[in-house]
Amino acid sequence: MKKLIVALFASLSVAAVFAQQAQEPETPAPAPAAPERVETRTIAPVWFALQGDETIDIVGLRLSAWGKCQNLTGLDLAIGGEAVNAYGLQLALIRNKVIDRAGALQVAIGANSAGELSGMQIGLLNEATLAKGIQVGLLNATSDIRGLQIGLINSTDSIYGYQIGLINVIRSSPVTFFPIINFMLED
Numbered sequence: 001m002k003k004l005i006v007a008l009f010a011s012l013s014v015a016a017v018f019a020q021q022a023q024e025p026e027t028p029a030p031a032p033a034a035p036e037r038v039e040t041r042t043i044a045p046v047w048f049a050l051q052g053d054e055t056i057d058i059v060g061l062r063l064s065a066w067g068k069c070q071n072l073t074g075l076d077l078a079i080g081g082e083a084v085n086a087y088g089l090q091l092a093l094i095r096n097k098v099i100d101r102a103g104a105l106q107v108a109i110g111a112n113s114a115g116e117l118s119g120m121q122i123g124l125l126n127e128a129t130l131a132k133g134i135q136v137g138l139l140n141a142t143s144d145i146r147g148l149q150i151g152l153i154n155s156t157d158s159i160y161g162y163q164i165g166l167i168n169v170i171r172s173s174p175v176t177f178f179p180i181i182n183f184m185l186e187d
Helices: 004-025
Strands: 042-051 055-107 111-122 125-165 169-170 180-184
Touching: 169 180
Parallel strands: 042 055, 055 111, 111 125
Antiparallel strands: 125 169, 125 180
């Protein structure tokens, strides 16, 4: 029953984010470092590996110890997972890392990172260059967020939304630091 609820929540979260993206105008984001693109790739519906293969696209399920791939669409279960682009649900013990775009729910006991996030991150450390969604963790950090940060320490350069935590920092705000709750609802 718990697995069904988690899967349902992930599906609804991703669907809501994509619907929100369709309604909001795109804001230019600082371009993350361009990863090396590989022209020839294999598409796999299920991928079992101890290590990843950077030339593979996964549409379905990836089960790996420490996986790497170009594009992931579906469910990623790993000790540590890395992808250039990821859409779906990433569950990891240590770390989820998406270099470019993540339209995903990232859950890790350790850390989650994404270049451009549309979705939700839950972990001890969450970081993204541009985030549209929610970050829940001990430490949440972004350059720009449109949404909500909930954690012990929340830090961002700019925000359209709220921060809830012991230490909340918005560097572009007239009030750069405020405990418990901090927000900025202006562009």
